[in-house]
Amino acid sequence: MKSKFNIGDEVKVVTSSEEIFGKFLDDKKNLIIKLNNGYNLSLEKSKVKKIEVVKKVKKSENKVEKVKLNNKLKTIVILHTGGTFASKVDYSTGGTSAQFKPEELLKMFPEVKRLANVKSRLVRNMFSEDMNFMHYNLIAKEIAKEKCDGVIITHGTDTLHYTAAALRFIFEALDKPVILVGAQRSSDRGSSDAFLNLSLAVKFLAETEFNDIAICMHENMNDENCLIMPALKTRKLHTSRRDAFKVINGKAYARVGKNIEILDNSFNKVKEKCSLKLFKDVNVGILKWHPNMKALEVRNYSKFDGLVLEGTGLGHFSINKIDKETLENEKIYLELKKLSKKIPIVVSSQCIFGRVNLNVYGTGRKMQEIGVLGNYSDMTTETSFIKLSWLLSNYKKDEVREMFMKNLRGEISKRVNEEFEF
Numbered sequence: 001m002k003s004k005f006n007i008g009d010e011v012k013v014v015t016s017s018e019e020i021f022g023k024f025l026d027d028k029k030n031l032i033i034k035l036n037n038g039y040n041l042s043l044e045k046s047k048v049k050k051i052e053v054v055k056k057v058k059k060s061e062n063k064v065e066k067v068k069l070n071n072k073l074k075t076i077v078i079l080h081t082g083g084t085f086a087s088k089v090d091y092s093t094g095g096t097s098a099q100f101k102p103e104e105l106l107k108m109f110p111e112v113k114r115l116a117n118v119k120s121r122l123v124r125n126m127f128s129e130d131m132n133f134m135h136y137n138l139i140a141k142e143i144a145k146e147k148c149d150g151v152i153i154t155h156g157t158d159t160l161h162y163t164a165a166a167l168r169f170i171f172e173a174l175d176k177p178v179i180l181v182g183a184q185r186s187s188d189r190g191s192s193d194a195f196l197n198l199s200l201a202v203k204f205l206a207e208t209e210f211n212d213i214a215i216c217m218h219e220n221m222n223d224e225n226c227l228i229m230p231a232l233k234t235r236k237l238h239t240s241r242r243d244a245f246k247v248i249n250g251k252a253y254a255r256v257g258k259n260i261e262i263l264d265n266s267f268n269k270v271k272e273k274c275s276l277k278l279f280k281d282v283n284v285g286i287l288k289w290h291p292n293m294k295a296l297e298v299r300n301y302s303k304f305d306g307l308v309l310e311g312t313g314l315g316h317f318s319i320n321k322i323d324k325e326t327l328e329n330e331k332i333y334l335e336l337k338k339l340s341k342k343i344p345i346v347v348s349s350q351c352i353f354g355r356v357n358l359n360v361y362g363t364g365r366k367m368q369e370i371g372v373l374g375n376y377s378d379m380t381t382e383t384s385f386i387k388l389s390w391l392l393s394n395y396k397k398d399e400v401r402e403m404f405m406k407n408l409r410g411e412i413s414k415r416v417n418e419e420f421e422f
Contacts, residue, residue: 008057013043014050021054069117074149074206078120078198079142081135081155081163082127112199116206119148128156128163133279133389136166143167143178144274150177150205152198157182157236157244160215164231165386166279168213168409173272177205178213179228184242193218193242200226200256207260212267214253218242225257230267232383232411235352248352249378249413266410280393286310286385289350293318295331298339306344306388306400310381315347315356315374316363333366340371344400346388347374348381355413373404378413387411 005011005024011033013020022033022041030042031051069075112118123142124135143151155163164180171178179201183194201216215234219225220243233250251264284306287297301307311317319333320326339345347367349356355378358364368375379387387408391400407414 005051005053006057009053010055010057012052012054013048015043015047016049023057024051024053070113073116075117075119076150076152076202076205077146077148078118078152078154079123079139079146080120080125081123081131081139081153082125109195109198111195112202115199115202116149118202126156128159131159131163133166133281133393136163136170137278139163140167140170140276140278143171143176144276146176148176150179152201152205153178153180154198155180155182157184157217161231161235161245161380162382162386164213164215164234165383165411166390168231168411169387169390170276170278171213171274172277173275174211174213174268175271175274177210179205180213180215180231182217184218184240184244193223196223197226201228204228204254204256204260208254208262209269210253210267211269211271212253214267215245216256217245219255225255227252228254228256230410232379232409235380235382237352248380249354277390277394279390282306282389282392284308284385284389284392286381289317293332294328295335298332298335302339302342304343305392306346307339308381308385308388309345309347309372309374310350311347311356313349313351313354314360314364315349315358315367316361317347317367319366320363333370336367336372337370344388344392344397344404345372346377346384346404347372348377348379348384352380354378371401373401375405376412377405379411383411 005027007025009024011022011024013022013031013033020033020041022035025032025034025040027045031045031048032040032042034040123139139153160180160182167178181197181201183192183197196218197216204210204216213231215229215231216226217229219227221241229245229247229252230250233247234245235248236244237246238244253262253264253267255261255263283304285301285304286308287301288310289312309317317332317336318329319336321330336345347356347358355376356374358368358375374384377384388400388404391403395403405412
């Protein structure tokens with residue numbers, strides 16, 4: 001039986017205990033409405049006493065206007081890779097549908113057209129956890145072929161910092177700036193961060209001489225400012241907060257709100273013809289230290305091309321035999337020694353902030369003696385992984401060992417004793 005309500009109608013639902021307001025989605029089995037906070041609510045029909053329309057949906061609300069270009073403004077291309085960023089409610093399904101055309105985006109974010117001419121197209125529509133090295137190559141190639149004043153990549157937030165790091169290593173030279181933008185909350189929710197992240201990324205590209213790769217996300221929980229954060233020094237630190245992304249062992253390039261405040265002027269400003277060094281399908285692992293480790297865990301990487309050890313505070317691993325309970329540690333040490341002769345092994349710290357130092361204790365010195373790399377690195381585990389993978393994709397193993405601790409793109413802070421807020 002056809003429902004007497006139209007999908008998208010604003011309705012009031014009366015139950016025995018409360019009144020609920022939302023948008024009508026379905027009533028075939030249960031009554032489903034979308035609440036004002038963006039979540040869907042399913043109610044058993046037997047518990048619904050009354051439902052009435054507060055406001056009928058208008059078909060004209062879906063009308064999309066064509067984009068008119070302004071020759072006085074810069075042109076920004078938005079390349080979509082997926083995530084919640086460009087999504088809105090699809091009332092035919094009760095879920096969200098991706099909106100990728102520039103006309104659709106400007107309907108969602110009308111203020112953006114005052115800042116720049118916006119072009120938009122889909123590269124991939126996928127969950128960010130499904131991305132691999134070949135997708136990094138694809139995105140880089142799509143960026144390189146665009147003729148515009150700047151590119152924004154919309155991306156799922158969970159692995160956005162991996163992609164940002166990968167692109168920063170791939171591009172040895174850039175002819176346009178690139179900003180990666182995500183959204184912690186979908187665009188149909190009142191609390192969405194999508195608009196601020198996008199509009200301020202556009203504003204920054206439109207009003208500065210920035211020619212680098214960075215991330216633009218909320219500075220805090222307020223909808224006032226975003227930070228422009230370096231691609232190789234940024235990490236997601238919260239599962240759901242709008243200010244989930246923080247700069248690690250470094251500084252944000254800029255704060256963008258009503259005005260633009262440059263915080264660190266070290267970003268690249270020179271435009272050159274694009275030069276890319278892409279990833280190959282190399283096998284690099286991450287082995288995280290934990291209590292009661294076994295030598296088998298190291299041995300499992302014997303057929304890999306490289307390995308990142310996420311060690312304790314200063315970068316240590318369980319390699320010291322001190323009593324009968326630590327016999328396994330000696331086996332771990334021997335496995336690492338054997339493996340380091342075959343593949344590059346680098347170390348990072350389980351701590352978010354700070355620097356690896358393998359000179360302080362005997363454990364670290366023993367690790368260096370068997371060829372473990374990474375002493376004095378302040379790279380995150382993610383950046384260490386991306387850098388090692390990129391190096392292995394483009395250089396011989398002996399060159400990789402030599403180059404890993406060179407500061408190639410600003411991934412290693414210059415001063416060992418530099419302190420950063422956290």
